[in-house]
Amino acid sequence: MRDYSDVPSLAEELIAAPSVTPATGLVFDVLEAMLEPLGFAVHRFSRGDGPAGSDEAPVENLFAIRRGPGGSRHFAFAGHLDVVPPGDGWASAPFAPERRGELLYGRGAVDMKGSIASMVSAVATVPVEAGTVSFIITGDEEGPALHGTRALIDHMRATGDVPDLCLVGEPTSVNRLGDMMKIGRRGSVNIWLEVEGVQGHVAYPHLADNPVPKLVAMLAEIDALVLDKGTDWFQPSNIEITELEVGNAAHNVIPAKAKARISIRFNDQHSGASLAELIGSIAEKHGGRALPIISGEPFLTPPGEFSDIIARAIEAESGIDPERSTSGGTSDARFLKDLCPVIEFGLCNATMHKRDEAVALADLEALSHIYARIVQDALAG
Numbered sequence: 530m531r532d533y534s535d536v537p538s539l540a541e542e543l544i545a546a547p548s549v550t551p552a553t554g555l556v557f558d559v560l561e562a563m564l565e566p567l568g569f570a571v572h573r574f575s576r577g578d579g580p581a582g583s584d585e586a587p588v589e590n591l592f593a594i595r596r597g598p599g600g601s602r603h604f605a606f607a608g609h610l611d612v613v614p615p616g617d618g619w620a621s622a623p624f625a626p627e628r629r630g631e632l633l634y635g636r637g638a639v640d641m642k643g644s645i646a647s648m649v650s651a652v653a654t655v656p657v658e659a660g661t662v663s664f665i666i667t668g669d670e671e672g673p674a675l676h677g678t679r680a681l682i683d684h685m686r687a688t689g690d691v692p693d694l695c696l697v698g699e700p701t702s703v704n705r706l707g708d709m710m711k712i713g714r715r716g717s718v719n720i721w722l723e724v725e726g727v728q729g730h731v732a733y734p735h736l737a738d739n740p741v742p743k744l745v746a747m748l749a750e751i752d753a754l755v756l757d758k759g760t761d762w763f764q765p766s767n768i769e770i771t772e773l774e775v776g777n778a779a780h781n782v783i784p785a786k787a788k789a790r791i792s793i794r795f796n797d798q799h800s801g802a803s804l805a806e807l808i809g810s811i812a813e814k815h816g817g818r819a820l821p822i823i824s825g826e827p828f829l830t831p832p833g834e835f836s837d838i839i840a841r842a843i844e845a846e847s848g849i850d851p852e853r854s855t856s857g858g859t860s861d862a863r864f865l866k867d868l869c870p871v872i873e874f875g876l877c878n879a880t881m882h883k884r885d886e887a888v889a890l891a892d893l894e895a896l897s898h899i900y901a902r903i904v905q906d907a908l909a910g
Contacts, residue, residue, distance in 0.1 A: 544633075588677050607862075628890065631891065696900075699860050716826045743816050762831075795827060
């Protein structure tokens with residue numbers, strides 16, 4: 530009989546199942562085996578039909594639900610079982626979890642198998658009569674995120690299992706467990722820029738058309754843009770030039786093409802489409818073109834009932850009043866916000882994606898208690 534109060538052991542089981550993105554198979558077997566004895570109906574499915582290694586490669590997803598009494602509220606935990614590649618130089622094997630002192634080491638310890646272990650431990654203490662609880666778990670958050678949480682959202686809409694509130698267990702704490710939750714995130718769009726020219730000899734520029742000055746002028750105008758000054762909850766949007774490419778190996782040849790890439794992180798004063806249109810018009814003015822790929826739109830769950838539930842639970846267990854923040858990168862909350870109010874809260878993020886990723890054993894236990902309070906208060910609301 531599994532001891533659901535032993536959160537570090539639950540985390541170890543998950544970490545010991547290698548799951549570099551896109552995750553499939555064993556790690557989902559482990560989670561399913563944890564949830565079924567707690568009364569969860571587990572549905573697993575894959576989406577994507579491309580070859581392995583491509584953006585269209587099959588992705589495994591899991592939706593598990595334990596239904597409460599008819600008409601009860603529905604609270605969802607969301608997260609991912611996939612992890613980034615571990616890299617070299619670990620002090621211990623990345624998928625052989627090891628406790629050293631007060632820490633548990635292993636890839637995914639904080640991002641985010643440790644949080645999922647705390648979720649499982651938490652729901653084990655919540656009676657079925659309290660309400661409906663579900664797990665929204667993907668194997669493709671660290672990858673292209675095309676066939677993960679988006680597919681789970683389609684499934685929930687098709688079955689009518691849309692939650693009232695959703696908590697994503699990303700590692701949001703900074704210096705101490707509980708010091709920060711994420712009530713929103715900025716949006717993200719990457720835009721590839723290209724200018725065509727006419728190749729020629731540098732000694733005969735009148736017979737060629739150099740695309741590089743045009744691209745430089747285009748980038749100067751883009752770099753000078755001030756998109757906004759921020760809002761009450763969001764920092765200013767920013768544009769960063771992330772790549773330049775000419776690919777000209779010859780010193781005496783005017784190139785035929787010049788390329789660049791920019792990345793924009795933007796607040797809720799903009800949309801991906803509006804920014805793509807703005808950059809496209811600048812590119813066109815300089816004789817170029819722009820290809821945007823929108824990774825996600827900004828979202829905000831305004832401070833209120835949900836954030837208060839989380840803050841009260843954190844303060845009850847740790848004495849900390851968490852900061853309500855929208856800082857950082859994107860997460861799958863950018864998709865889940867289309868279903869219901871969503872907030873992110875989880876472990877300390879100091880070692881996520883790093884060599885020797887580790888979580889404090891005490892934090893796993895404390896997070897489980899915080900999550901249990903959140904679930905019960907959210908269902909009672």
